[in-house]
Amino acid sequence: MSSHDHGHAIGGDHVPHVLPYAAYFATWGALMFFTIITVGASYVNFGPANLLIAVVIATLKATIVAAIFMHLWFDHRMHSMILGSAGLFLAIFIAFTMFDTESRGHLESITGERPADMSNPFLGGSARQKAMNALYPVGSNSVKLSAPGIVPGVFDVPAAPSASAAPEASATVSPEASASASASASVAASGSTSASVSGSVSAAPSASAPPKH
Amino acid sequence: MSASANDEKLSPDFHVAHHFDTADQQFDSARMGIWLFLVTEILFFGGLFCAFFIYRSWYFSSFVEAHHHLDKVMGAVNTCVLIFSSLTMALAVRSAQVNDKAKTVGFLIVTILCAFGFLVVKYFEYQHKIHDGLLPGVHFTAQGFSSPHPGTFFAVYFMMTGIHGLHVIIGIGLILWILLRAQRGDFSARYYAPVEGVGLYWHLVDLVWIYLFPLLYLVG
Amino acid sequence: MAQGVAVPGTHEDHPSPKAKNYxxxxxxxxxWLTTVDHKRIGLMYLVSTLIAFALGGFFAILVRLELLTPKKTFMSGHMYNQAFTLHGAIMVFLFxxxxxxxxxxxxxxxxxxxxxxxxxxxxxLMSLYLYWIGALFTLSSLVLGGLETGWTFYVPYSSTTGxxxxxVTFGVFVMGFSSIxxxxxxVVTIHKLRAPGMGWFRLPLFLWATYATSLVQILATPVLAITLLLLLFEKAFQIGIFDPKLGGDPVLFQHFFWFYSHPAVYIMILPGFGIASELIAVHAHRKVFGYRAxxxxxxxxxLIGFLVWGHHMFVSxxxxxxxxxxxxxxxxxxVPTGIKMFNWISTLxxxxxxxxxxxxxxxAFLFLFAIGGLTGLFCGMLGTDMHIHDTYFVVAHFHYVMMGGTVVAFVGGLHHWWPKMTGKMYSDxxxxxxxxLLFVGFNATFFPQFILGSRGMPRRYYNYLDQFQPLxxxxxxxxxxxxxxxLVALYNLLDSLKNGADAPDNPxxxxxxxxxxxxxxxxxxxxxTPRVTHGPYDYSDDRNATGASDS
Structure with missing residues (x-):
């Protein structure tokens, strides 16, 4: 609670709000306790929850520091809001950036429209065709519509995370045909459920299926 | 509590700046300014945290493998050092609030010593990494890694800890400045805004480390 | 005319214009160099930014001149790259x-x-000095071999070109601190230093806009700082954060950059909105319609400006x-932009x-900004943007917003407050x-660019197809x-300093x-210290006004 028995003397001189020593040492004790917990937790493997546990404990510690050492608990509410806004906008920053980085290529149907090799984006013409052929051997005679746009080996994400998830979405189209807008329109018209034809320049994404679901 | 000095002698050089009506208004403005500054600090570090989360998710195996090359013990020691320095900084502010000049100076000296201790440990860590070739980007020369992008982990590691270390160094300078002023008798219950401000900054340096330590050293 | 605000001590006649002033x-x-008076600092900012504007304008004229003919007109391709880069960087960061x-x-x-x-x-005062230092570093590119990356410093342009x-990156980094x-x-001034009676809803709308701008400066600029720092390290030490060969991601740079630079667009336009509100209310002598709105x-x-930065990256x-x-x-x-437009027009x-x-x-602002704002919707539409991205359509759009909006409002505001700042009246x-002239010239320059862009003329190109030449x-x-x-406006203002009549307190x-x-x-x-008793726009209103609930 922000107790306002401090600071606002009529005469204008600032009157500090002094906490007892015990509050400081108790805070320190709590911080050391949580440090031990977080180190201890790192020796146990919780799988994907490892990161979550570490962040939650760190946030607890940070809250304690802010509330007591930084006096937020006893301070104007405004200052808590200021700190909270930093957290909010940081969360927006990280979350919205990860909307991109965590789902690249999920809707990309025509892999050939992307740079074949992210580490060499200016590779063009026949060299690019060669790279494409290496990725999708001619013998297979098909391009998976749901293949992720990110080239395996450049990013070490699993090769095709969504390929098995949505097998019905993958149709076969010859690479030449996929380049022309009319062909992609015919793919869409032929009722392949979630085939999203957003690769070619003229096809508006709004014409394709909504993202992912 | 040791409110000993006479009221007339408290912060003799302090006067309310011409554009403020009261000392209270001046103090509140200063504190709000510091808090807004801390917001910019958080978002500044936030960019690196964003990069950390993205690359960790992309190169999970590399991050796990690379983080085993960080020294958990040194990291934990530094965590304790920084938390303790946060405590002494908070106590220094408290001492200024109750007009205890000797204790203010004493706690500030301990805080500075802790900051130097932190940097010494960091120095040994860096030396070890440089020796082993565990460096960012093109400078990564260590052998025997089975995952493809450990250099990215060390790019994030060196940027995060390097910028944090820079903040520790700046903090030492700031604490030294208020230490000298405290020694001169500038601060008292009437006027201690600079101690409070530097204190808030120092706690933020601690806060950032509270996140850096588990993310880099413990979960990779 | 001052029935709205009672300011003790200022209603008497002023002894003479030669009285002590700032x-x-x-x-x-x-x-001047050591002053802490906000008015003197403001005046030094004004002179500095106007010099930057003149320099940026000079490069703009050079770029347009080169584009007279489809092939080389008078400068090389590299010089052209440097000219449009400096035009953009100076106009955005220095002006x-x-x-x-x-x-x-x-x-x-x-x-x-x-x-x-x-x-x-x-x-x-330190902000001003940081601005000067940053500006010097940025302008040092003129003698250090130029910059060809465009004002956005995208990797790999910036990490691989010399x-x-x-x-320049360091200069912009320093100017970021100035902005913060x-x-x-x-923000602290508005929160803590309002005079007695100056409630939040008695603040002039210019201050609301400035307050919103300041929030963006505080929340967004630090991300630019870390972006540029990472870019510096990428360039100097090849740490691989943005380099795909080393596992980095160049698109991540664009996220970082636009997380700042899109909100920065609102750092640029919001003060223009604020000025427009003042100009319209004062010169129409009318209580602002929908003050709170x-x-x-x-x-x-x-705030919404923080959620939309990815629309710069649809094709990235x-x-x-x-x-x-x-x-x-x-x-x-x-939505909020439309609210503003309709309220301004209702005020008039x-x-x-x-x-x-x-x-x-x-x-002029109302007309030009309406076009600039509405064409922004075309660019935000995914499908349309595929077609017009990186074309002259986008160039025209943001010039209608930045120049037709902010610059026109700024020059208008300068004319509005010039008597107060200098004590002189210019020729009306x-x-x-x-x-x-500005209105005609502006539309002549940029309206054809909408057509050029929609027909496929890409931005930043040195050569272009013959069919685009007339436009x-x-x-x-x-x-x-x-x-x-x-030049006319500059002459008019400078001439007033010498030959202008003394301005009254409230012209x-x-x-x-x-x-x-x-x-x-x-x-x-x-x-x-004034004691405020009424709102900033409480003009006596003899219409059957509906929006009279704000005081």
């Missing part, structure tokens, strides 16, 4: 971002809230999910418009002539008219606090 309070260059907050904001904000100065006067990338400190100072829409634009390789989300959120910005409706120079600029005829030539001629307009009949003090204001703004 300009003649102290003499000598040193007194638009610091101009309105730095010059008009610094001068007006403390007076408008009834304070003696900003909350941290020394920090304010020249002055490091110097200014914003911080303004305009005030809150400023803050709403600032960003994921379709992110593009869809960013595109949908982009349309939200149109059946008001008693004084057809002064500032009003002429405000009218010449002022209106400059506004007319390019039209545009180039328009740029000369713009240049002429600014336009404004009700906000800056018009209630002497002209030019004394060093501490008011002889006695």
């Amino acid at each position: 300009i003649n309070a102290e003499a000598g260059v040193w007194s 638009i971002i610091p101009s309105v907050p730095g010059a008009l904001g610094n001068f007006l904000l403390p007076i408008m809230v009834g304070a003696k100065d900003v909350a941290f006067p020394k920090l304010n 020249g002055a990338v490091i110097a 400190l200014t914003g911080l100072n303004f 305009i005030a809150f829409s400023s803050v709403a634009i600032a 390789g960003q994921s379709e999910l992110a593009s869809t989300i960013f595109s949908a959120l982009t349309f939200l910005v149109a 409706w059946r008001s008693s418009i004084a057809w002064t120079t500032p009003m002429a600029y405000a009218a 005829k010449l002022g209106k002539l400059s506004a007319l 390019h030539q039209f545009s180039t001629v328009g740029s000369w008219i713009i240049g002429l307009a600014f 336009w009949g404004g009700l906000s606090l800056e018009w209630q003090t002497a002209t030019p204001p004394p060093t501490e703004n008011f002889p006695v």
Whole structure:
């Protein structure tokens, strides 16, 4: 609670709000306790929850520091809001950036429209065709519509995370045909459920299926 | 509590700046300014945290493998050092609030010593990494890694800890400045805004480390 | 005319124009360089940013001149790259971002809230010095071999081309601190230093806009700082954060950059909105219609502005999910912006418009910004953007917003507050002539670019197809008219310093606090701290007004 028995003397001189020593040492004790917990937790493997546990404990510690050492608990509410806004906008920053980085290529149907090799984006013409052929051997005679746009080996994400998830979405189209807008329109018209034809320049994404679901 | 000095002698050089009506208004403005500054600090570090989360998710195996090359013990020691320095900084502010000049100076000296201790440990860590070739980007020369992008982990590691270390160094300078002023008798219950401000900054340096330590050293 | 605001001590006749004011309070260059008076700092910002504007404008004229012919006209391709890069970098970082907050904001904000100065006067002076240092580093590229990356410093352009990338990046980094400190100072001043009676809803709308701008400066600029720092390290040490060969991601740079730079677009336009609100209310002598709606829409634009940065990256390789989300959120910005437009027009409706120079600029602003804002919706639409991305359509769009919006409002605001700042009246005829020339020249320059862009003329190209030449030539001629307009305005203002009549305290009949003090204001703004009793736009309103609930 922000107790306002401090600071606002009529005469204008600032009157500090002094906490007892015990509050400081108790805070320190709590911080050391949580440090031990977080180190201890790192020796146990919780799988994907490892990161979550570490962040939650760190946030607890940070809250304690802010509330007591930084006096937020006893301070104007405004200052808590200021700190909270930093957290909010940081969360927006990280979350919205990860909307991109965590789902690249999920809707990309025509892999050939992307740079074949992210580490060499200016590779063009026949060299690019060669790279494409290496990725999708001619013998297979098909391009998976749901293949992720990110080239395996450049990013070490699993090769095709969504390929098995949505097998019905993958149709076969010859690479030449996929380049022309009319062909992609015919793919869409032929009722392949979630085939999203957003690769070619003229096809508006709004014409394709909504993202992912 | 040791409110000993006479009221007339408290912060003799302090006067309310011409554009403020009261000392209270001046103090509140200063504190709000510091808090807004801390917001910019958080978002500044936030960019690196964003990069950390993205690359960790992309190169999970590399991050796990690379983080085993960080020294958990040194990291934990530094965590304790920084938390303790946060405590002494908070106590220094408290001492200024109750007009205890000797204790203010004493706690500030301990805080500075802790900051130097932190940097010494960091120095040994860096030396070890440089020796082993565990460096960012093109400078990564260590052998025997089975995952493809450990250099990215060390790019994030060196940027995060390097910028944090820079903040520790700046903090030492700031604490030294208020230490000298405290020694001169500038601060008292009437006027201690600079101690409070530097204190808030120092706690933020601690806060950032509270996140850096588990993310880099413990979960990779 | 001052029935709205009672300011003790200023209603008596002023003894003479030669009374002590902030300009003649102290003499000598040193007194200016060490001053902490917000008005002097504002004036130094004004001169600095106008010099930057002239330099940026010079490069703009060069770029347009080169585009007279489809092939080489008079400069090489590399020189062309450097010219448009410097035009963009100077206009954005040296002019638009610091101009309105730095010059008009610094001068007006403390007076408008009834304070003696900003909350941290020394920090304010430090902002100015940081701006100068950053500007010097940026301009050093002129002698360090130039910069060819465009103002956005995209990797891999910036991490692989030579020249002055490091110097310019560092300069912009330093100017970022200047911007942060200014914003911080303004927020604290508005929160803590309002005069007695100056409630939040008695703040002039210019201050609401400046407040929203300051929030963005505080929240977004640090991300630019870390972006540029990472870029410096990438370039100097090849740490691989943005280099795909080393596992990095160049698109991540664009996320970092636009997380700052899209909100920065609102750092540029929000103060323009604020100025427009002042100009329209004062020169139409009409209580602003929907005061609260305009005030809150400023803050709403600032906050929504943080959710839409990905619309700059629709063709960057960003994921379709992110593009869809960013595109949908982009349309939200149109809501508060539309609220503002309609409220301004409702304010003008059946008001008693004084057809002064500032009003002429405000009218130009309304017209040009409407076009700029609406064409922004085309660019935010995913499918349309595929076609017009990186074409002259986008160039025309953001010039209609940045120049038709912010610059026109800034010059209008300059004419509005010039008497207060300098104590001199300029020629109203010449002022209106400059506004007319600017309006004609601006549309001549940039309207053809919408057509060029929609027909496929890519931006930043040195050569172009022959069929585009007539429109390019039209545009180039328009740029000369713009240049002429600014020369007329500059002559008019400078001439007033020498030959202008002394300005009265309140030449336009404004009700906000800056018009209630002497002209030019004394060093501490008011002889006695003012006590505010009415809102800033409480003009007597003899219509059957509906929006009278704001006081």
